[in-house]
Amino acid sequence: MTQSKIRIALIRGDGIGVDVSDAALAVAEAALGKTSGVRLSYNEILAGAGYFTETGRDIEPGGEEAAGKADAIFLGAIGLPAIRHPDGTEISPHLRLRDIYQLYAGIRPVRAYPNAPQRLADPRAQEIDLVILRESTEGLFYSAAVHGRSEIINNEEVRDVLRITRATTEKLHRFGFELARKRKARGNKGRLTCVDKANVFTSMAFFRRIYDEIADQYDDVETDYNYVDAQALDLIRRPWDFDVLVTENMFGDILSDLAGGLVGGMGMAACAEIGDETGLFQPAHGSAPDIMGQDKANPLAAILSVVLMLEYLADKTGQASLLDSASLIDAAINRGFADNRLRPVEFGGDMGTAAITSELLSLL
Ligand code: ATP
Numbered sequence: 539m540t541q542s543k544i545r546i547a548l549i550r551g552d553g554i555g556v557d558v559s560d561a562a563l564a565v566a567e568a569a570l571g572k573t574s575g576v577r578l579s580y581n582e583i584l585a586g587a588g589y590f591t592e593t594g595r596d597i598e599p600g601g602e603e604a605a606g607k608a609d610a611i612f613l614g615a616i617g618l619p620a621i622r623h624p625d626g627t628e629i630s631p632h633l634r635l636r637d638i639y640q641l642y643a644g645i646r647p648v649r650a651y652p653n654a655p656q657r658l659a660d661p662r663a664q665e666i667d668l669v670i671l672r673e674s675t676e677g678l679f680y681s682a683a684v685h686g687r688s689e690i691i692n693n694e695e696v697r698d699v700l701r702i703t704r705a706t707t708e709k710l711h712r713f714g715f716e717l718a719r720k721r722k723a724r725g726n727k728g729r730l731t732c733v734d735k736a737n738v739f740t741s742m743a744f745f746r747r748i749y750d751e752i753a754d755q756y757d758d759v760e761t762d763y764n765y766v767d768a769q770a771l772d773l774i775r776r777p778w779d780f781d782v783l784v785t786e787n788m789f790g791d792i793l794s795d796l797a798g799g800l801v802g803g804m805g806m807a808a809c810a811e812i813g814d815e816t817g818l819f820q821p822a823h824g825s826a827p828d829i830m831g832q833d834k835a836n837p838l839a840a841i842l843s844v845v846l847m848l849e850y851l852a853d854k855t856g857q858a859s860l861l862d863s864a865s866l867i868d869a870a871i872n873r874g875f876a877d878n879r880l881r882p883v884e885f886g887g888d889m890g891t892a893a894i895t896s897e898l899l900s901l902l
Pocket of ligand 1: 554616617804805822823824825826827828829834835836837839884
């Protein structure tokens with residue numbers, strides 16, 4: 539087996555971000571040790587609210603460039619509500635990384651695990667296994683306050699623009715069809731649902747038209763459409779029927795929280811943000827100051843984000859053994875829940891961050 543190193547830019551960040559990063563990377567190292575000759579090397583970048591308090595900067599000098607030079611970026615969590623800029627906004631250097639590296643493809647897997655809380659009484663809720671693909675650079679977030687693009691008319695009116703570009707939307711839909719195709723090869727449905735509001739907005743009709751254009755190149759992937767309001771209903775009524783949902787930024791933001799709630803909570807919510815050059819992997823939760831330093835954080839969202847990172851790196855570097863490492867972790871989590879060996883405090887269980895991590899290491 540060839541020995542090669544993959545460079546990870548590591549931003550542990552604030553609060554539970556530090557603990558869950560350490561847990562996730564310990565699990566990654568163990569899985570790589572079992573399945574491949576690949577080793578990770580880390581370039582730690584200091585950033586976040588704690589760093590801001592100490593230095594007056596939200597990321598270390600040269601941190602953004604350094605992050606872009608790695609093969610992937612792994613981030614724990616950033617921000618603490620008590621530490622803010624003078625205008626009231628929180629410390630968010632990761633939003634700049636998203637913008638600088640155009641990380642358009644936001645992947646949020648939503649999957650039911652045995653013995654984890656299920657919010658729906660219908661037994662088919664056990665079968666929930668879908669991915670929300672949220673465009674992450676434009677849409678209504680084009681006008682997010684951080685960018686200063688809102689049109690403010692005296693104290694009477696504010697206009698935010700929802701921007702859909704052909705260039706990004708083509709890439710997004712292509713990404714969605716490729717993802718659905720890969721999932722089909724693994725036994726999932728192989729269907730990409732375009733979630734929009736094409737019956738009302740010209741921008742959304744454009745989004746759907748581009749979806750149709752790209753769909754012509756993917757005969758093997760089933761196409762499907764849903765208006766976003768109906769999609770919200772269907773995520774409660776029949777979430778087990780969906781595979782990959784592709785959607786505009788704001789719609790994806792809302793639907794992914796709803797879907798995350800269906801399968802437990804934030805401690806299971808993994809996230810990848812992928813662009814043409816690099817990808818950023820982080821749990822979808824924040825720094826959780828209410829539980830930080832208490833060994834209560836569920837590290838599984840971070841660990842599942844590592845799974846996404848290894849899959850991405852397998853594609854990017856052509857080292858297929860990384861896929862085996864990803865599958866090994868995935869299988870260990872599944873088995874751990876099935877055998878009731880993973881009982882996070884978050885779900886009323888008796889296992890904190892350290893216990894979940896060490897149990898997962900023995901499962902590996
Ligand atoms: P942000 O705006 O940065 O996403 P937030 O304040 O909205 O952050 P979180 O920090 O994610 O939200 O916390 C929301 C709630 O979920 C808190 O009660 C927190 O304790 C809980 N929580 C978040 N992540 C985890 C985790 N990994 N394990 C257990 N509980 C968590």
